[in-house]
Amino acid sequence: MNPSSALTACPGCDLLLHKIKPPAGKKVYCPCCNTPLYQQKTDSITKVLAITISGLLVFTPAVFMPLMTLEAIGMTQSGSIFDAFLSFYHQKYYFAAVMVFLTSIFFPLFKLSLLFSVALQLKLRLYTSSLPYLLRTVHHLDEWSMPEIYLIAIFITIIKISSLASIDYDTGFFCFLFLVLTIIASTSALDTRTFWREIEAMKPSLREDSPHD
Amino acid sequence: MRCHDCGKLVAANKAPEGSILFCPRCNNQIHYRFTNSIARTWALIITAAILIVPANLLPIMRVDFLGSQEYSTIMDGILYFFHSEEYGIGLIIFIASILVPLFKIIGMLLILLSIQFKWKTWLRHKAAMFRFIQFIGRWSMLDIFVIAVMSALVDFGSFTSTHTAHAATFFTAVVVCSMFAAMTFDPRLLWDS
Structure with missing residues (x-):
């Protein structure tokens, strides 16, 4: 058998x-x-494709637009996710800066793009030899992308500084909120077994070996 | 044998003894268990256990307020929330940055010891504990993110500003080490004896 x-x-x-x-x-x-x-899970490929497209669209404003504007004693101050990474970097805490950059900016983007390209290729039934590598990379990176933890951190920051300054929420905040939602949704819509089965079904050398996994 | 990455079952008898087998579906190397799983996990857990000391004792944040500098450790930050009666937030940070790293290190030590000495009780609970450790590992980064956002946002020149201090590096290293420890550990080893 x-x-x-x-x-x-x-x-x-x-x-x-x-x-x-x-x-x-x-x-x-x-x-x-x-x-x-x-x-x-039903319609996993289509769902993942739709979710990753919306996640990628909102990524740039989420990371580079200011999250919120603080106002205290007549001075205003605003910052984005990218500024948070830069502030660690300028204070010369390079290891922490790199980890913050990877976990909050690079890996979420990388994961969304990988899932997008895998889902697109599966949808178009387009097999390239890199397809299994892309999906494997998703499995390995999953744990290192932590935007949802970052979101909780932003909420905690808001509570910490709400007594100190008045806060105006900016575009970046809502874009980041949406970005986090798309990343969580992409994980929960991803049906790993279906994805691997489809890849296997498309792989030319395996087609006669075991078409129905 | 089960491929670690894509979960495909590959017949073990296809490969002669000592040769490397690759998964036909995802091209990953296939082994029965992760290579050197126990030794790697031991190394990473011991590293994390050492680094957690400076991470908690050294200051993690510096707040400048009207010219005076104030350093605070992780515990100071938590106590600040309890003093200002924000118990919920204080509890979240306490759990994420003190309890979770400690629990991870102690839990992994327990699992490793039970494999090393072949203790065969509570296996299901240990397996559940390992899955829990895997799940909560990432949440320790919470405190680092809070400091990152704070130091980017709270910068009103000489009035008040927030800066990072040395424990941030150690704390990040603890999180990274313990996450890698959970990744290199193969839970199937628990059941092998």
């Missing part, structure tokens, strides 16, 4: 299991170690 078609192994404990298709929205858990295994 072809091992890849009917069986799967739990990533948490390597227990071999029969693949089952749960009803949409329901999750399957490993009976041994309780690791969530799989959740069926």
Whole structure:
């Protein structure tokens, strides 16, 4: 029997299991170690494509437009996500600056672009040899893109300084809010198993080997 | 064997002993378990455990107010919120920047020790704890982000301004090390014995 078609192994404990298709929205858990295994999602490719396009459109204003304007004793001050990175950089905390840049600016953008190109190629049924690498990179980068944590940090900052100055929210704040929503949505719409199955179905050398994973 | 990246099952008997097998679907190298998982995780966790000391003892932020400079550590920042009766926020920062890093290090130590000494109890709970550690790892960056936004926004010249201090580097390093530790650890090792 072809091992890849009917069986799967739990990533948490390597227990071999029969693949089952749960009803949409329901999750399957490993009976041994309780690791969530799989959740069926509908129209994953189209959804991911739509979400990543809107995320990419809003990315530039979200990072470079000022988040908010503070006013205290007659002085105003505003800053963007990019300015926050620059302020670490100018204070010569290079390691922290690089981590802030990567986790809040680079990886979110990289993840959105990767998912966009993977979803687009799957949608157009266009196989390029780099496709598996792109999707693998998404898996590895996922944990390092943390815009939602940044958003909570912005809220905490607002509470911290609300006693000190009056705050006006600017375009960047709302764009960033939307950007975070698209990134969360892209993760929850991504059905990894479907994506890999489609890639496998399109890969020329594998087509006769196991068409239905 | 299960491919680490795309989850495809590959028959183990296809490869002769000692050779490297590549996943036919995503071209990743396939192994039964992550290479040197235990040793790498030990190294990263010990590094994180050492770095967490200066991260908590050194000041992480400097606030200049009308010419006077005030340094504060992570704990000072939390106490500030409790003094101003913002208990919710204080609690969030306390959990994200003190409890979570500690829990991660202690939890991973426990898991590593139980593999090393082949303790076979509470496996399901340890597996659940590992998944929890994986999930919360990123949230420790919260405090760093708060300082980044603060120092960019709060800069009213000589009236008041916020700056970063040395613990920021150590704290970021703790987060990075413990995240890598969770990544290099292979949870299947728990079940192998």
